[in-house]
Amino acid sequence: MQVVTLCVLAAALAGQATGGLLPPERPYKILMLLPVGSKSHRNVFLPLAEALTDRGHKIVMLTNLPPASKNPNIMEINHDLPYMGNATQNMFDKGKKSGRCLGDFKYMLPFIAKELYKVPAVKKLYDKRKEFDLIVVNHMLNEVSAGPGGKMYIPKQPGRGGNKPPPPTQPHPPSFCPQIAYPFVHEVPFITVATPGMDHCQSAVYGNVLNPSYAPNFMVTFPLPMSLWHRLKNTFMHLYIPFFWRTWAVVPAVQKEISAQFPHLPPLLELERNQSLTLMNTHFSIATPVPLLPSQVEVGAMHCRPAKPLPKDLESWLDGAGSAGVIYFSLGSIARGETMPPEYRQAFLEAFRRLPQRVLWKYEGELEGVSDNVRISSWLPQQDVLAHDSVKVFISHGGLLSLQESIFHATPLLVLPIFADQPKNAMFVENSGLGRMLVWEELTADSIVDALTDIITQPKYKENVAKMSASLRDQLTTPQERAVFWTEYVIRHRGAPQLRCPGAQISWVEFLMLDVMGLLLAALLLLVFILRRLVKTVSTLLFGNTAKTKKE
Ligand SMILES: *[C@@H]1O[C@H](CO)[C@@H](O)[C@H](O)[C@H]1NC(C)=O
Ligand SMILES: *[C@@H]1O[C@H](CO)[C@@H](O)[C@H](O)[C@H]1NC(C)=O
Numbered sequence: 001m002q003v004v005t006l007c008v009l010a011a012a013l014a015g016q017a018t019g020g021l022l023p024p025e026r027p028y029k030i031l032m033l034l035p036v037g038s039k040s041h042r043n044v045f046l047p048l049a050e051a052l053t054d055r056g057h058k059i060v061m062l063t064n065l066p067p068a069s070k071n072p073n074i075m076e077i078n079h080d081l082p083y084m085g086n087a088t089q090n091m092f093d094k095g096k097k098s099g100r101c102l103g104d105f106k107y108m109l110p111f112i113a114k115e116l117y118k119v120p121a122v123k124k125l126y127d128k129r130k131e132f133d134l135i136v137v138n139h140m141l142n143e144v145s146a147g148p149g150g151k152m153y154i155p156k157q158p159g160r161g162g163n164k165p166p167p168p169t170q171p172h173p174p175s176f177c178p179q180i181a182y183p184f185v186h187e188v189p190f191i192t193v194a195t196p197g198m199d200h201c202q203s204a205v206y207g208n209v210l211n212p213s214y215a216p217n218f219m220v221t222f223p224l225p226m227s228l229w230h231r232l233k234n235t236f237m238h239l240y241i242p243f244f245w246r247t248w249a250v251v252p253a254v255q256k257e258i259s260a261q262f263p264h265l266p267p268l269l270e271l272e273r274n275q276s277l278t279l280m281n282t283h284f285s286i287a288t289p290v291p292l293l294p295s296q297v298e299v300g301a302m303h304c305r306p307a308k309p310l311p312k313d314l315e316s317w318l319d320g321a322g323s324a325g326v327i328y329f330s331l332g333s334i335a336r337g338e339t340m341p342p343e344y345r346q347a348f349l350e351a352f353r354r355l356p357q358r359v360l361w362k363y364e365g366e367l368e369g370v371s372d373n374v375r376i377s378s379w380l381p382q383q384d385v386l387a388h389d390s391v392k393v394f395i396s397h398g399g400l401l402s403l404q405e406s407i408f409h410a411t412p413l414l415v416l417p418i419f420a421d422q423p424k425n426a427m428f429v430e431n432s433g434l435g436r437m438l439v440w441e442e443l444t445a446d447s448i449v450d451a452l453t454d455i456i457t458q459p460k461y462k463e464n465v466a467k468m469s470a471s472l473r474d475q476l477t478t479p480q481e482r483a484v485f486w487t488e489y490v491i492r493h494r495g496a497p498q499l500r501c502p503g504a505q506i507s508w509v510e511f512l513m514l515d516v517m518g519l520l521l522a523a524l525l526l527l528v529f530i531l532r533r534l535v536k537t538v539s540t541l542l543f544g545n546t547a548k549t550k551k552e
Pocket of ligand 2: 185186187188189190266271274276494495496
């Protein structure tokens with residue numbers, strides 16, 4: 001008990017995120033690969049990269065974004081392939097047209113696989129890959145994804161009153177590792193960062209097959225305990241998603257392009273199995289707790305930090321809201337303000353005009369008809385805003401990083417999910433009482449005013465989110481510290497084979513013990529057969545002749 005208290009104290013006092021660790025044996029060279037992804041993926045990688053450079057290590061990062069870090073020990077390389085243009089044009093549109101998304105996807109990933117290794121900077125990096133002590137791969141292309149079509153399932157919310165939200169039309173996002181980066185990791189130790197948290201397909205690659213009787217799948221979280229119908233759907237999703245992504249639609253197409261360029265490379269899915277460890281952007285206090293292997297390390301909310309001072313004028317504007325408070329509104333980095341359909345924009349403007357709160361709206365572009373209580377800005381220091389006492393509610397698209405920041409800074413949420421894992425995050429917010437969720441298709445000024453008033457006037461939302469925030473912050477070590485420790489651990493132990501679960505090495509027949517059960521069944525049948533013969537023989541011996549004699 002005392003040791004625990006001391007460690008917590010040490011972690012708290014250390015000031016620096018990784019202050020509790022012994023100095024590393026030498027500076028390492030680490031290559032981070034996130035060739036397909038959005039800003040929010042890099043936002044998960046950068047805190048890890050920063051923390052590693054604090055320890056004296058050097059980072060090279062392959063991305064599809066213009067460099068963002070000013071840290072001299074982080075070198076960002078932008079491969080600059082022009083596929084993201086299609087994917088980020090209009091997320092409101094994307095959310096609706098699942099068919100087109102899928103088309104984009106099937107086209108996009110093989111396209112990148114074909115072009116990526118021809119980019120001179122990437123080729124150079126590939127040739128030098130064995131000079132790195134470790135490669136860190138982004139497991140996911142969460143934000144650009146949309147998937148096998150069909151409708152997103154949203155459970156009916158009990159006791160809400162008024163209109164029940166209908167299932168929105170977001171497509172299922174498969175959101176899996178594009179496998180495109182895996183030629184790099186051949187014969188080099190590597191780990192992954194699971195940017196969207198737990199992915200049951202990835203977990204199975206490690207030998208930890210999650211039980212669909214209670215573990216949510218990647219896209220939908222049902223209320224627990226699940227009904228028979230939900231368990232059936234959940235099981236289907238657990239099986240269908242990997243089938244769609246890995247066996248059928250995407251990986252084979254990528255594999256074809258990769259094989260054409262690297263004929264002697266083992267299959268991508270085999271290389272993927274050689275990962276030593278995964279750093280998962282989740283934590284049991286903000287998701288469904290599930291069993292984990294030692295190689296599945298939770299580092300969720302790694303990017304969350306205590307508030308820094310706000311710009312003076314913004315601070316005084318927030319303070320000036322008085323007891324009514326402030327509503328903060330941001331749809332993240334992908335769904336840009338001007339792409340929002342005008343009817344939704346009008347609904348928000350009208351709702352804000354009727355509310356007594358001040359509204360801080362992150363919006364790119366010009367807006368007309370804005371009431372006096374609304375302040376527009378194209379960029380805002382989100383965490384510092386969320387931490388401000390006046391901010392009563394965060395209107396969000398439900399991106400995972402925004403959700404984590406809101407919980408960390410104990411701000412209730414109103415979620416309007418657009419695509420990918422956002423509907424699932426929105427359902428988590430509703431199910432956990434952290435706030436409310438609205439569906440775009442049903443959006444009116446009235447529903448916005450009602451939901452916001454409910455969240456602001458009822459103390460339960462603030463209490464629930466404060467409770468969850470306290471549990472998220474109550475950790476023996478900081479997420480950065482864990483991420484750095486385990487990254488260095490894998491290097492120190494040359495891939496750390498001691499972490500591997502034997503469950504990952506056996507076939508699914510062996511894993512499910514179908515052979516053992518088959519054998520037991522055969523033995524049982526044999527036993528029954530022998531017993532019957534025995535009983536027959538004995539009874540013939542004892543009574544057989546009498547029976548026969550009687551008949552005769
Ligand atoms: C973008 O989409 C269009 C059609 O939807 C396609 O013709 C074009 O090649 C795509 N471009 C990229 C770079 O994905
Ligand atoms: C698998 O990983 C180990 C260490 O992490 C490495 O030495 C080995 O070469 C890798 N195997 C393949 C086929 O890449």
